Amino acid sequence: MIRVQNLVKKFGAFTAVDDVSFEVAEGEIFAFLGPNGAGKTTTIKMLTTLLKPTSGAIELDGLNPEVKQNEARRRFGIVFQDPSLDGDLTAEENMEIHGVLYHVPHKVRRQRTEALLKQFELWDRRKDQVKKFSGGMKRRLEIARGFLHTPKILFLDEPTLGLDPQSRNQLWTHVKKVNEAEKVTVFLTTHYMDEADRVAHRVGVIDHGKLVAQGTPQQIKEQTKTETLEEAFLALTGSTIRDESAGSADHMRQFAKMWQGGKR
Amino acid sequence: MSAIYILWLRELKRYTRSRVQLLASLGQPLMYLLVLGFGLGPVFQRAGQGSYLQFVAPGVIGMTVLFSSIFSGLGLLWDRQFGFLKETLVAPVSRLQIMIGRTLGGATVAVLQGLLVTLVCVIAGFRPLHLANVPLALGFMLLIATVFAGLGVAVGSSLQDMQGFQLIMNFLVMPIFFLSGALFPLDGLPKVLGAVTMVDPLSYGIDGMRAVLIDKAHYGAMVDFEVLVAVAVLFIVIGAWRFSKIEI
Numbered sequence: 001m002i003r004v005q006n007l008v009k010k011f012g013a014f015t016a017v018d019d020v021s022f023e024v025a026e027g028e029i030f031a032f033l034g035p036n037g038a039g040k041t042t043t044i045k046m047l048t049t050l051l052k053p054t055s056g057a058i059e060l061d062g063l064n065p066e067v068k069q070n071e072a073r074r075r076f077g078i079v080f081q082d083p084s085l086d087g088d089l090t091a092e093e094n095m096e097i098h099g100v101l102y103h104v105p106h107k108v109r110r111q112r113t114e115a116l117l118k119q120f121e122l123w124d125r126r127k128d129q130v131k132k133f134s135g136g137m138k139r140r141l142e143i144a145r146g147f148l149h150t151p152k153i154l155f156l157d158e159p160t161l162g163l164d165p166q167s168r169n170q171l172w173t174h175v176k177k178v179n180e181a182e183k184v185t186v187f188l189t190t191h192y193m194d195e196a197d198r199v200a201h202r203v204g205v206i207d208h209g210k211l212v213a214q215g216t217p218q219q220i221k222e223q224t225k226t227e228t229l230e231e232a233f234l235a236l237t238g239s240t241i242r243d244e245s246a247g248s249a250d251h252m253r254q255f256a257k258m259w260q261g262g263k264r
Numbered sequence: 265m266s267a268i269y270i271l272w273l274r275e276l277k278r279y280t281r282s283r284v285q286l287l288a289s290l291g292q293p294l295m296y297l298l299v300l301g302f303g304l305g306p307v308f309q310r311a312g313q314g315s316y317l318q319f320v321a322p323g324v325i326g327m328t329v330l331f332s333s334i335f336s337g338l339g340l341l342w343d344r345q346f347g348f349l350k351e352t353l354v355a356p357v358s359r360l361q362i363m364i365g366r367t368l369g370g371a372t373v374a375v376l377q378g379l380l381v382t383l384v385c386v387i388a389g390f391r392p393l394h395l396a397n398v399p400l401a402l403g404f405m406l407l408i409a410t411v412f413a414g415l416g417v418a419v420g421s422s423l424q425d426m427q428g429f430q431l432i433m434n435f436l437v438m439p440i441f442f443l444s445g446a447l448f449p450l451d452g453l454p455k456v457l458g459a460v461t462m463v464d465p466l467s468y469g470i471d472g473m474r475a476v477l478i479d480k481a482h483y484g485a486m487v488d489f490e491v492l493v494a495v496a497v498l499f500i501v502i503g504a505w506r507f508s509k510i511e512i
Contacts, residue, residue: 048354050512073356084347088278100270101355129281 001026001153001185002047007056009042016042018209019056024202029179029186031200033193033233035242039209040189041081044157047187048078061152077102077151079143081158081189087131091122091141094130095148102149109148116144120170135162143171150178156188160195172199193230203229207237267357268365275336275369279376286377289332293381297324297388300447313449319480321382321390322401322473323446326408329378330444330466333409334437336370337416337503341426350512363507367417367500371409378405397476400485404476407492408469412440414499421506440466450482465495 002024009017017039024030034040045051047058049065049072058065065072085094092113099109117123120140130138139162146154156175160168176199178184190196196203197217204214213220213236217229224235279286301317301324308316343349352362379402382390392398419432443457444466453461461467472488475481483491 045512050350050353052511070356070358073354076354078354080347080350082347084351086274086278086343086348087346088281089274093274093277097270097274098351098355100266101352101357103356 001028001061002030002187003057003059004043004047005057007043007046007058008054009039009046009051010054015209017046017053020206020209020211021056022204022211022214024185024187026185027179027183029175029188029199029201031196031203032187032189032206033196033203034189034206035237037242038206038237040206041157043206044078044155044187044189048076048155049073075151076153076155077146077149078155079146079157079159081161083138083142085130085138085141085145088129090127090129091117091133092126094141095145098145098148104149112148116147119174120144120167136164136167139163140167143167147174147178150182151184153185153187154178156186156190158189158191160190160192168195175199193228193233197229205233205236212236267355267361268368271352271362271365272369272372275339275366275373279373289328289377290381290384292331293324293328294384296327296447297321297381297385301388317389318391318478319449319474320447321385321388322477323444323470325378325381325385325405326444326466326470326473327441327446328381329374329405329408329469330412330441331437332377333370333374333412334416334419336373337367337413337418338420338429338432339370340366340417340420341423341429344424344512345426349510353510353512359508359510360504363417363504367410367413367503370413370416371406374409374413375402375405378409392477393479394476400476401473404469404472404488404492407472407489407496408466410496411465411469411492411499414496414503417503418499418506421503421510440464443467444470445482446470449480465492468492468495 004023005021007017007020008015020039020043032040032043042051046053047060047065049069052066060072061075063072063075086097089097095113095117096109099113104112114123117126120143122137122141122144125133125137130141133141143159146156154175159171163171172195175186179186188200200217202214202216203220205212205220213223215223220232221227221229224232226232226235297317297320301320305316308314308319313319340349353359392401419436443460443464445461446466450458450461450467450471468483468488468491471481471483472485472492475485475488481488
């Protein structure tokens with residue numbers, strides 16, 4: 001369903017994604033793990049047509065998202081790592097815009113909006129502007145919105161960030177349900193190794209832009225001779241803490257970026 | 265089509281919901297209208313040009329439409345910052361539709377804002393000579409709004425964050441306003457200033473409104489109309505092209 005070959009993304013001299021290749025089969029749940037700044041989100045952005053790769057090939061359901069952008073976009077849904085709601089609109093209106101943009105028929109849209117908002121306990125607040133929501137509520141709304149249409153591939157970029165255990169549980173139950181019932185392929189990233197261990201069929205570990213291991217959670221553990229996925233992860237990526245933003249050179253680049261426009 | 269509509273509707277909803285912003289945006293036009301309108305009135309009269317309030321009102325209306333439409337285009341930067349832009353960019357809708365929806369929404373809001381200021385002008389004492397021509401003035405407002413909403417999207421797509429905002433304000437928006445003849449007649453200007461005002465699209469918009477509302481035209485309504493349509497098409501095309509190139 002997803003095929004990535006020798007994918008490279010460079011921002012100036014910095015290589016964010018370095019020669020990454022992997023495949024995700026139809027109906028599979030694939031967890032993409034890595035420390036901060038390892039290149040997870042950049043990879044997702046390239047898979048979802050938000051960024052153009054420097055080199056390498058991507059296939060989504062047999063389509064190249066660079067060439068057939070709209071065709072590709074029809075096939076996936078995504079829950080972003082950072083907020084993407086319109087704070088001035090109500091929860092219901094945010095759902096409505098999403099439904100219209102994803103061509104969900106009116107009737108289905110209303111039914112599913114109600115069901116999802118109830119499931120994520122936002123129904124009572126549906127008429128409130130999103131900017132009045134707490135962080136957790138916004139997060140839940142993003143997730144509910146992501147499930148409004150049924151895509152072939154679902155991208156979840158750190159979906160459980162800032163969620164309480166109840167909502168987290170709801171989320172994974174729902175992910176498993178759509179995966180089993182509707183054969184939705186799921187590509188997720190998370191920092192919670194226990195979650196990855198529990199839901200993912202296969203995992204890939206990325207560090208400094210390079211894919212350092214991939215296989216079932218069991219295989220990864222065996223390969224590193226560790227007991228848990230967390231230990232395996234640390235064995236593979238080391239224990240130094242990563243820093244996403246760097247020194248003044250980066251600030252200069254940011255300034256230059258402003259002038260170069262979309263090119264960066 | 266429904267995507268264009270829903271994004272257009274979004275701009276309208278945002279406009280009607282931010283009452284504070286709505287009131288705040290009336291401040292500047294009011295100042296120009298009342299302070300300059302009455303302050304420069306006597307001098308203008310003595311120069312044999314008639315009422316300055318009558319003269320400056322279309323300029324102030326044009327200014328309002330300019331600011332409102334260009335900011336709605338730059339609203340792209342806020343959407344980029346708060347993330348909503350991503351949500352629309354990954355949706356299975358062509359970027360052209362998204363851009364058109366946003367631009368039309370922004371233009372509509374700008375025209376509404378222009379009408380509001382027109383009302384204020386009338387309350388302050390502005391009297392259009394031909395009431396039958398008011399729809400024509402509305403047409404000019406719509407053209408101004410489209411031109412600058414297009415320009416706003418083009419500029420907004422080319423910037424990465426809000427840092428450039430002040431720059432745009434000082435080196436693009438304010439010059440467009442001051443060089444448009446909103447505040448002074450375009451006849452008999454020094455050569456350089458005259459030449460600069462000729463390349464400012466807003467001067468055609470305001471000239472058009474003056475032509476139909478108070479019978480004072482420099483270029484003539486037909487020329488104004490043709491230039492504005494041409495520039496609107498050009499800016500929309502550039503805006504759509506820049507928008508299609510956005511990467512996040």
